[in-house]
Amino acid sequence: MSPASKRKQVIGGANSEGLPISLAVRFGDLVFVSGTVAFDDEDRIVSGGIAAETLQTFRNIEKVLASAGCSLADILKVNVVLSDSGDFDQFNAVYKTLFPKNPPARVTMAAQLTIDARIEVDVVAGIGAGA
Helix, strand or coil, rough: HHHHHHCCCEEEEEEECCCCEEEEEEEEEEEEEECCCCECCCEEECCCHHHHHHHHHHHHHHHHHCCCCCCCCHEEEEEECCHHHHHHHHHHHHHHHHCCCCEEEEEEEECCCCCCCCCCEEEEECCCCCC
């Protein structure tokens, strides 16, 4: 790996909320996507409960990954925070449709989120890992 490819590359700049975080950071072939929630195109959390929020959250992650040259198939690790542990089964039902074979490593926890959302997810992807 050349020294230039070992440099941190910010992907997406600042988030829509103006918080001091990048949408993602690439380092070599790894892409670290910041915590992502179910914002729609108007920066509102989608309605419809945990299933709808899970799908939208991963759609948003997919967009960030695409800008880094990878896809959901390249995800190596997923960290999930649910605001309500009672959503775990419904979340898993949707998650299984996103990763039907060879799912990434994952941790799921319940905690209070800093935004009025039911789920927040961050991922680590490896460019070309899913190929």
